[in-house]
Amino acid sequence: MPPSVPGRDAEPPGRRTPESSRFPKLRLDRGTGPDDPPPPVASARFPDAPPTAGPATGAPASAAVPPPRTEPSAGGIVETTERLHRRPFVPDRPVVTLAQPDTRAVAATRPWRLALRPRPRAAAAAACLVLGLGLIGGAATGSWLTGEETGDGARGAFAVAGSLWHSTPVDRFFPPTVDGTGAGPGGADRTWTRIAVAPDSGCQDAFDPLLRQVLAPAGCLRLLRATYTDATRSHVTTVGLLFTRADAAAMGVLHSRFKDEGLDRRTDLLPRPYAAKGTVAAAFGDAQRASWTISVLTDAPVVVYAVSGFADGRTVTEPQPAADALKAGATTAPAQAGLGNEAAGLADRVEAALRRTFASATEKPS
Template identity: 55%
Template sequence: MSTEAQRAPVPPGPAVPPPAPSPTGAPSAPPAGDLPPQAPGTRPADPPPRATLPADPPPVETTARLRVVPPTGPAAPPPPATRRRPVGAVDLTPRPGAAPAPPGAYYAYAETPVETTTRLRPVKTRHPARTAAAAACVVLGLGLIGGAVTGSWLTGRSAAEPGDDDAYTVGRSVWHSVPVDTLFPRTLKGDGAGPGATDRTWTRLAVAPDSGCAAGLDPLLLKTLRPVGCARMVRATYTDATSSSVTTVGLVLTEGDAAKMSALSTRFTDQRLDARADLMPRTYPAEGTVAAGFGDGQRASWTVHVLTEVPAVVFAVSGFADGRPVAEPQPAAAAMAAGATTTPALAGLGHEAKGVADRVERTLRRTVTDLVEKPE
């Protein structure tokens, strides 16, 4: 439609009869939905303004925590696991067979972590016997340590210092750990060792191979030394400066401890076993020397000494170098006594046996002491 058509006057409508007067004389209101008549060519009046209501206040944001309402009805079994959900996912679907939730109810299911941890290795139950054995070992170890500390305190000697056990251990193995020239020097000096305190010098003729005690001891003497045992025996034969006498000296290295050696020494002293002719040690005749004829029948004097600080028994036996027999052998202590007139005493054979044995014994003591006190 054009603008001119819109602006053309509206033709008057059919005449509307005036409203019938009301019983009160006031004009009645027009029928509902009818508009009051307008003059031709006039613009319809605007409708009266509508009353405005006050605006609603803006909504207030709340952060009230929703209360979890447990579902009613019997508990349904958890849904079967079909697949693994991502970490932190929450399954909000109702469980199968669950009763419908009341209006306004909210459900929140617990998260099901999908992380897995390494399966722990099962630990075996400790056996009571093992526990008791471990406890006993601990108690025993503490007791040993305490005993060692107490023993060191009582003796006034620390564990680092050498003791009797060291001397016995070293002395028992000295026969193969020390050169033969150390145990049996080629020359022995005997200042004041002869009759009347005269000087003596002895030269080594031969060294016997190390052996057991049966080769160098009579059966009865071997039986007497049985309580301490015989680990090894070493011997050598010497002659004096004039080659008129010969002497065999030996070391019996025992297996006994300090207590057994002390008991054996006491027995020899109390029972005077060192003076018995049936306990006289044997000789070592060296072939090709002046001692070649030095046998059992040529034994004239002897000595036997049991040591207590070293596991050893030192012995020596002397005789004439020309092989003459001696009818009545005499112990060295008796042959060295003042006023003795026996053949061994007059020939000084008691001094020979005692002098050679003492020098070898001193060498043994000094060697063991040096080995024990040797710094690491």
């Protein structure tokens, strides 16, 4: 039982209200008689200092407050009042405002977390770099797959022409029959029939040693050759297509050298014929060479040449370039026999067929 508080728990029996009779340990702090003090105002219900005894009790002021207790009260009301009485008085509470957090302390204590976060500008630059490299790689791959050069159209056509030797049928380069309208002496017509096609090979033994040395800077990628005869089967002519490894600049240099130095007219720079066994050209060897022509192209890595002779195997001691044998008034044996016309006529038409072939190969679809 909690100790009674003088002046507060003592109450005449005749003045008990129904509530106090039902709950004897509870006392409502409200006036029940004329001698009781009036109820406190709302702000004084929980005073900051212990209450003093009222005049009805007659007890001194020091006896109005019970001593501190360490155990809780059974009724709970008195203990709760004591704890409220003991609460320290806080005159003015500080006003708290929310501000932006100071990230400098976070950066000083956890620098590794901030370092792991990439900067937006650096991330955007890296993404642009990867995208740019992907676009460049895709464009280069597309050009390679389509066979196009990264330069202008002329360079693309030049490269395509240099690769035609392994994908073009032999009849496109060397037709079985070649029509030579107006290609004979005095503008006479000629017709040439193909009698043999040499297997595609390298340039070894295809040229005289000195001519091979002159052509060496251009390189030898592949050599294609075929031998024709005229309608009378008295003349034989070998036509060759030398596909080089040179680029357009190197072919231009070679072309200028042949023209400026007259290398296409020297008798020590002759191409060799292809003498096919079992044909009328079986006896067509180096000693039977009578006239020739050599043309270095600048729009394709190709050297076109032709060499002609007699089908009966007769020896020619003074071969003559086709350009000289075609001149009016030429009296040499090759000129009189029309062998210059044979070499020049066939070379011109094979070269024209070659140009048509790589023109159609480089033509873009509309």
